[in-house]
Amino acid sequence: MKNAAQSVQVSTEKHRPRVVILGAGFAGLTVAMRLACQPVEIVIIDRHNYHLFQPLLYQVATAALSPADIAAPIRGILGHFDNIQVLLDTVTNIDRDRCQIQTLSDRRIDYDYLVIATGATHNYFGRDEWHELAPGLKRIEDATELRRRILLAFERAEIEENPARRQALMTFVIVGGGPTGVEMAGAMAELTRFTLARNFRRIQPENARIILADANERLLRPFPEALSEKARRSLERMGVEMKLGTRVDHLDRHGVRMEQDKIATETVIWSAGVKASPAADWLGVDSNAAGQVAVEADLQLPGDDRIYLVGDVCQHINPDQQPTPGLAPAAKQQGKHVARDLIARIRGRRRPGAFVYKGRGQLATIGRHSAICNFGQVRVTGYAGWWLWGAAHIYFLIGFRNRVVVAANWFWSYLTFGRGIRLITGDVAVKPDASSAGNPGRSTLDQSR
Incomplete structure (x- = not known):
């Protein structure tokens, strides 16, 4: 009953x-x-009780936008229609x-x-146990957790005495060279080179190591090869290291192994499928x-x-x-x-028949002044591509408020190089590793008391 x-x-x-x-x-x-x-x-x-604009989740993860900027309540979107019922x-x-x-x-x-x-x-390709170690970007919870891990890594590096461990904390590995991985790598490079550069005293965030790894030989495979190569060169100019044609075969909380290459890191971001x-x-x-x-x-x-x-x-x-x-x-x-x-x-009318996808184009941003846009015979890159990419994403956002807020945040970031949503949520206890060299278990904060 x-x-x-x-x-x-x-x-x-x-x-x-x-x-x-x-x-x-x-x-x-x-x-x-x-x-x-x-x-x-x-x-x-x-x-969930909200509609999420997933293509901009990486901007939440890199402190450029707030979760509320790219999500809208489903009831707020559909609530005024009498024949629609929403169930959570x-x-x-x-x-x-x-x-x-x-x-x-x-x-x-x-x-x-x-x-x-x-x-x-x-998709972890049969290694689902990697989910906790290498979050992806599909939910708001994923983005805020990555933001917490990224920002907390720099806070921990600031008080770490062991140089090797400090370098591991400031090493970030992004697995997957599709649009999400490329955009995340570019955003990470901007975050470290501009936003955080003057925020710390003992470390230099601009020297953080950002690695983009993919099992394929080139980035952005759906794009024409010339645009993929342009994206690669742009990321390398921003300081991003490329590990192409290598597959991740081991991952733990201390690092990743790609065939014979071992990389010490505590922050891995998954965008491989x-x-x-x-x-x-x-x-x-x-x-x-x-x-x-x-x-x-x-x-x-x-x-x-x-x-x-x-x-x-x-x-x-x-x-x-x-x-x-x-x-x-x-x-x-x-x-x-x-x-x-x-x-x-x-x-009781005539049905439309088969669905045929009409590709309008492909877009991916690489950084502050660069994006690649492929419209078949027409290709737009660089500064013009970046503006076109931004306009397209604002257009697809749900709700007038979100469009205005995102446009305003991007404009402010463009002028000031700032990212205002640098919040660390959850457990923020910053503890040095017990194996730190010099004086195990003691940090600069301990010594200054």
């Missing part, structure tokens, strides 16, 4: 078909907003025979149509190595025309045999297509 009662709570208008959307990312939110004025009942389920819950299973969603709070939610847009998480949410397990279907579920040309689950999969969770192949990339614009395009298809089905 408990499940039945909870099912009634999310079932209001039985004469309208119910569309349940799992995930309020770019794809899920687009579907919901496109269906908001249609004769349907919409239930959107997410385990976690999906545990999908009963396809009964057309029901099962959640962690023991709800059973009926659906007429189901849109799965639950995104992806970090993503793995789809467990939608395949919920549905009882096969998935590829990245956990993605293969879909039909119209984004439906093969053999079940009530279920759509969009965004990072689906494996979609375009007519030119190229896969749809896991990018925010691609997710939004898929969301629009699913909404059009659902509207056509509900209203």
Whole structure:
């Protein structure tokens, strides 16, 4: 009876078909907003109460932006639509025979149509125990934890007596040479060379060692080779070391090993790949190595025309045999297509047919004055590319307030080289290593008492 009662709570208008959307990312939110004025009942389920602009998480991690600048409450975005209900819950299973969603709070939610847009998480390629040692950047919690580790490393280095350990504290390894890794490396270089340069007395943050490692021979593989090479040269001019064509085969709290190269560090940032949410397990279907579920040309689950999969969770192949990339614009395009298809089905109109991804371009920023933008025959780099990259990201942000705040923060940082969100949260106890040379266990702070 408990499940039945909870099912009634999310079932209001039985004469309208119910569309349940799992995930309020770019794809899920687009579907919901496109269906908001249609004769349907919409239930959107997410385990967070906010929509997150993931492409700028690295700026939270490097103290340029606050989490609130790149996130917006889901209820604030959708709350004024009468036919949308938002549930804060976690999906545990999908009963396809009964057309029901099962959640962690023991709800059973009926659906007429189901849109799965639950995104992806970090992929450690079978070494999930590395998650605690090398956080990725998929959640606000990841970004704030990385910010804490990065800033705390410099605080610990300031009072460390052992030169080797001080150098390890000021060494940062970024694993993965995709857009996130490249942008993180550039932001780290700026943070150390400009923002923190005059903040310490015993260490020189500008001498911090920043290493970008990737198993591939070049950065930013989806970009043309010439732009990848330009990105590499730009990062090297900023002082970032490259470890390309080498794979991380060991990682612990004291460092990483890449084949025969051992690097002492206490801060490792993971951006080497993503793995789809467990939608395949919920549905009882096969998935590829990245956990993605293969879909039909119209984004439906093969053999079940009530279920759509969009965004990072689906494996979609375009007519030119190229896969749809896991990018925010691609997710939004898929969301629009699913909404059009659902509207056509509900209203008895002609359906739009196959989804075809239309690539608008590729963008990645390298640093303060440099970015690379690829629009096919047109390529924009350097200072102009940086402005174009910034304008595009502000455009995709949800909410007028976020756009204004991010633009203002970037403008202020541009003028002052400052990053104002340098907050260390959580456990901030700064203790020297007991193995410190000279006087074990005693720091400059101890000696000055």
